Amino acid sequence: MKINGIAYRSIWRPSDDAKSIRIFDQTRFPWEVEVLELRDVGAVAHAIRSMQVRGAPLIGAVAAYGLVFALQNDASDAALEKAAADLIETRPTAINLRWAIERMVTRLRALTPAERVEAGYVEADAICDEDVQVNEAIGRHGLDLIREIWERKGKTGRVNLLTHCNAGWIATVDWGTALAPIYMAHDEGIPVHVWVDETRPRNQGSLLTAWELGSHGVAHTVIADNAGGHYMQAGDVDMVIVGTDRVTAQGDVANKIGTYLKALAAKDNNVPFWVALPSSTIDWRVRDGVKEIPIEERSQNEVLFMTGLTDNGAPGRVRIAPDNSPAANPAFDVTPARLVTGLITERGRCDASEEGLKGLFPDGQ
Numbered sequence: 001m002k003i004n005g006i007a008y009r010s011i012w013r014p015s016d017d018a019k020s021i022r023i024f025d026q027t028r029f030p031w032e033v034e035v036l037e038l039r040d041v042g043a044v045a046h047a048i049r050s051m052q053v054r055g056a057p058l059i060g061a062v063a064a065y066g067l068v069f070a071l072q073n074d075a076s077d078a079a080l081e082k083a084a085a086d087l088i089e090t091r092p093t094a095i096n097l098r099w100a101i102e103r104m105v106t107r108l109r110a111l112t113p114a115e116r117v118e119a120g121y122v123e124a125d126a127i128c129d130e131d132v133q134v135n136e137a138i139g140r141h142g143l144d145l146i147r148e149i150w151e152r153k154g155k156t157g158r159v160n161l162l163t164h165c166n167a168g169w170i171a172t173v174d175w176g177t178a179l180a181p182i183y184m185a186h187d188e189g190i191p192v193h194v195w196v197d198e199t200r201p202r203n204q205g206s207l208l209t210a211w212e213l214g215s216h217g218v219a220h221t222v223i224a225d226n227a228g229g230h231y232m233q234a235g236d237v238d239m240v241i242v243g244t245d246r247v248t249a250q251g252d253v254a255n256k257i258g259t260y261l262k263a264l265a266a267k268d269n270n271v272p273f274w275v276a277l278p279s280s281t282i283d284w285r286v287r288d289g290v291k292e293i294p295i296e297e298r299s300q301n302e303v304l305f306m307t308g309l310t311d312n313g314a315p316g317r318v319r320i321a322p323d324n325s326p327a328a329n330p331a332f333d334v335t336p337a338r339l340v341t342g343l344i345t346e347r348g349r350c351d352a353s354e355e356g357l358k359g360l361f362p363d364g365q
């Protein structure tokens with residue numbers, strides 16, 4: 001996608017410095033577009049933990065290069081296993097991270113240590129290229145849904161969508177998952193409008209999704225997280241579409257904290273609730289998402305402080321709770337499959353159920 005008319009991916013390997021990667025520092029958006037250079041595994045682990053990079057598919061791609069960086073001085077089996085374990089534990093909920101690392105380890109373990117670094121770059125590049133293709137396919141399948149709504153409305157007014165968190169191009173290598181169909185609908189001339197949940201505590205909605213949509217010219221309105229149900233009751237939401245960090249074999253969906261409440265409100269108001277995901281987000285090893293998906297608990301400071309643009313025009317942080325009040329900060333929640341209208345994958349749409357997923361992915365992959 002483009003920033004000021006220039007096409008970017010959210011991660012790239014510069015041709016004149018191919019042993020490093022570049023990412024955008026997502027803690028600086030939307031006020032600054034700052035490119036970070038990463039060239040060692042420690043910097044990669046820090047970028048993932050601190051959410052300079054974030055979004056399930058993107059952290060998988062970045063971690064893949066992190067593994068290669070770790071092997072530059074020591075490409076032994078022991079070094080490979082240790083770096084893999086260290087990277088996997090940086091963020092526990094998004095399964096794409098483990099998926100990417102396991103794919104890399106499987107590929108590299110079969111080679112001699114001397115061959116591993118070069119082959120690692122090739123494999124990490126492939127993970128990135130495939131992510132772009134997969135998201136484009138998700139976009140096309142989701143676009144069909146938006147087109148159906150537009151036709152059902154007699155091609156009058158606008159199609160109102162609601163999204164939570166950021167599942168756009170900066171959460172993936174390009175296109176995004178939940179936002180890909182929205183970009184495609186907009187490009188096709190369908191008048192879409194997006195209700196953007198601010199997504200407390202880190203405000204990925206108001207800081208990132210609003211910035212992405214605005215940069216692409218997509219009409220949108222930022223709303224407080226608690227406003228979505230109100231707009232659904234008023235008939236102002238045609239469809240909810242979100243991304244996900246992990247989908248279980250029976251179709252339960254882990255996503256940014258607050259997604260579950262949106263699904264409950266959607267159910268009560270007969271608003272379709274769709275989840276867009278690449279197949280690398282399916283964790284075939286778990287079934288009951290509420291019981292089995294580990295939920296990342298992040299620093300209480302993310303709740304107690306807010307970051308924004310201050311009156312003097314510079315980004316700053318303010319405390320929003322009394323000095324002695326503690327906070328809790330679960331970063332994700334689980335929406336049970338029964339609340340999900342369907343899943344949009346690179347292979348098409350399916351029910352959020354074991355049968356639905358197996359219909360599209362018979363081999364469980």
Ligand code: MRU
Pocket residue numbers: 054055056057094164165166167168171172176177178204242243244245255256331
């Ligand atoms: O904590 P984050 O910002 O990494 O959480 C991101 C999300 O919850 C996204 O919705 C999810 O990763 C899907 S991104 C295509």
